[in-house]
Amino acid sequence: MVSNALPVLAGLVAALMAALVLWPLRQQGRRGFMLGVLALGVVGACLYVLVGDPRAARMQPAPSVATLRDGVSALQQALERDPQRADGWALLGRSQSELGNTAAAAEAFARAVALAPDDAGVLVEAAQARAQADAGKQFDDTAMDWLQQARRLAPDAERASWLLGIALRQRGKNAEAADVWSSLLPRLEPGAAQALQAQIAIAREAAGQATDAPALLQVRVHLPASLAQGDWPASTQVFVLARAVGGPPMPVAARKLPLADFPATVGLGDDDSPMPTAPLSAHAEVEVLARISRSGSANRSEGDLQSDVVRVKLPHDSVVELRFP
Numbered sequence: 001m002v003s004n005a006l007p008v009l010a011g012l013v014a015a016l017m018a019a020l021v022l023w024p025l026r027q028q029g030r031r032g033f034m035l036g037v038l039a040l041g042v043v044g045a046c047l048y049v050l051v052g053d054p055r056a057a058r059m060q061p062a063p064s065v066a067t068l069r070d071g072v073s074a075l076q077q078a079l080e081r082d083p084q085r086a087d088g089w090a091l092l093g094r095s096q097s098e099l100g101n102t103a104a105a106a107e108a109f110a111r112a113v114a115l116a117p118d119d120a121g122v123l124v125e126a127a128q129a130r131a132q133a134d135a136g137k138q139f140d141d142t143a144m145d146w147l148q149q150a151r152r153l154a155p156d157a158e159r160a161s162w163l164l165g166i167a168l169r170q171r172g173k174n175a176e177a178a179d180v181w182s183s184l185l186p187r188l189e190p191g192a193a194q195a196l197q198a199q200i201a202i203a204r205e206a207a208g209q210a211t212d213a214p215a216l217l218q219v220r221v222h223l224p225a226s227l228a229q230g231d232w233p234a235s236t237q238v239f240v241l242a243r244a245v246g247g248p249p250m251p252v253a254a255r256k257l258p259l260a261d262f263p264a265t266v267g268l269g270d271d272d273s274p275m276p277t278a279p280l281s282a283h284a285e286v287e288v289l290a291r292i293s294r295s296g297s298a299n300r301s302e303g304d305l306q307s308d309v310v311r312v313k314l315p316h317d318s319v320v321e322l323r324f325p
Contacts, residue, residue, distance in 0.1 A: 068095065068098065068099060069099065071095065072092065072095045072096065072099065075088065075091065075092050075095065076092065079092065083111075084115060085115070086111075086112045086115035086116035086119065086122065087112075087116075089108050089109070089111040089112035089115065090108070090109065090112040090116075090122050090125065092108040093105045093106075093108035093109035093112060093125065093126070093129055094125070096108055097129060097132070102129070102132045102133040103133045105129045105132070105133065106126075106129040106130045106132070106133035108129075109122070109125055109126035109129045109130070110126060110130070112125075112126060113126045113146065117149070118153060119153075120149075120150040120151075120153040120154035120157050120160065121150075121157075123146040123147070123149055123150040123153070123160075124146070124147065124150045124157065124159050124160045124163065126143075126146055127139060127143040127144075127146040127147045127150070127163060127167075128143075128163060130142065130143040130146075131143055131163075131167075138170055139163070139166070139167035139170060143167065144164070144167050147160050147163055147164040147167060148164065151164060156187065158184055158187060158188075161180050161181065161183060161184050162181070162184065164177075164180050165177040165178075165180045165181040165199075165203075168180065169203060169206075174203040174204070174206040174207035175203070175204065175207035175209060177203045178200045178203040178204045178207065178209070181196055181199060181200050181203070182200055184196060185197065185279065214269055215267030215268060215269040216253075216268060216269050216270070216280050216281060216314060216315060216316070217242060217253070217267065217268040217269075217280070217286075217288065217312070217314070217316055217320060218265055218266075218267055218318075218319045218320065219240050219265065219266045219267075219268060219288055219290070219319070219320045219322060220263070220264075220265045220266075220319050220320065220321050220322065221238060221240060221262055221263060221264060221265075221266065221290045221307070221322050222263050222321065222322065222323045222324070223262050223263050223292075223324065224305070224323075224324040227292075227305075227324075232259055232292075232294060233294065235294070235295060235296040236258070236259040236292065236293065236294055236296060237256050237257065237258060237259065237292075237293050237296040238256070238257050238258070238259055238261075238262055238290060238291070238292050238293075239254060239255070239256050239290065239291045239293060239298065240254070240255045240256075240257070240266045240268065240288075240289075240290050240322075241253070241254050241288070241289050241290070241291065242254070242268055242280060242283075242286040242287065242288050243286060243287050243289075244283060244286065244287075245283075245285050245286060245287055245311060250274070250275075251274065252273055252274075252275070252278055252279070252280050252282075252283055252286060253268040253269070253270075253272040253273050253279075253280040253286075254268075254272055254274060254298075255267075255268060255272055256298070259292065265319060268280060268288075269281075280314070281314070283314060284313060284314060285311065285312070285313045285314065286311070286312060286314065287309050287310070287311050288309070288310045288311075288312055288320050288322065289306060289307050289308070289309045289310070289322065290306070290307040290322045290324075291304055291305065291306045291307070292304060292305040292306075292324075305324055306324070307322040307323060307324045307325075308322065308323060308324070308325060310322060
């Protein structure tokens with residue numbers, strides 16, 4: 001574990017040293033200064049990975065930590081001379097957090113927020129540092145305000161939404177937390193989305209809400225008048241599908257029911273979406289159809305019957321009528 005953390009530590013030490021070396025460049029603009037710091041930090045980490053000896057580091061980790069502490073001390077002195085650098089305070093906050101100095105990290109990030117109140121990334125880091133410094137690891141009103149401001153500035157900020165959901169749950173606002181987390185689902189990878197959906201379900205249950213997503217489409221399937229159910233095997237299934245307009249054949253929502261249940265009205269909602277990252281509710285318009293599968297397989301095969309395709313806009317209030325040619 002120590003060897004895995006040391007490249008990060010080396011990069012952070014290099015960034016601290018770079019901040020001190022390049023500090024005179026701050027007057028030429030924040031962009032050049034931060035690019036220089038970042039570049040040297042990355043170089044430091046890469047050099048460690050290429051030439052460092054993890055075994056030696058495991059035997060003598062103290063010098064690296066001591067070097068980081070020296071860098072923090074030097075950065076603090078530089079900030080005393082020029083305290084108007086939000087990026088310097090943020091770097092100090094990250095360094096103090098790496099050293100486990102949670103109170104000092106929270107204080108440094110608070111200084112950064114005061115100087116850069118419109119920096120969404122700094123707001124999120126500051127809110128998290130403030131919660132970590134709290135004895136109960138709670139997000140107080142100030143931390144909540146910072147997270148909400150970060151989401152206003154950067155609506156797609158995933159970390160801000162995740163932490164805000166945690167803060168809301170800490171306050172018993174479970175329904176609000178579930179709504180905030182639900183907004184993240186379309187932007188997450190499938191594995192992460194499934195894990196978050198589990199947390200959303202827990203939050204909705206705590207709020208006394210039904211965990212099943214409401215139906216967004218009501219679809220009435222009319223069987224062909226010529227269809228004799230006795231001619232179809234017991235394995236026959238009816239698939240009711242919604243798919244993206246002009247998109248791939250994979251449905252964005254699907255239900256499967258036995259042929260014997262039809263004619264019937266079927267509801268389609270986000271719970272019927274095979275991909276959590278692309279729920280039915282994420283689409284403004286879909287194509288709706290039904291398919292009668294003799295084999296019961298989701299894959300289309302010879303002998304299946306398919307209904308006419310109906311294009312509808314979401315949300316759709318009336319019942320979608322599907323008929324077979």
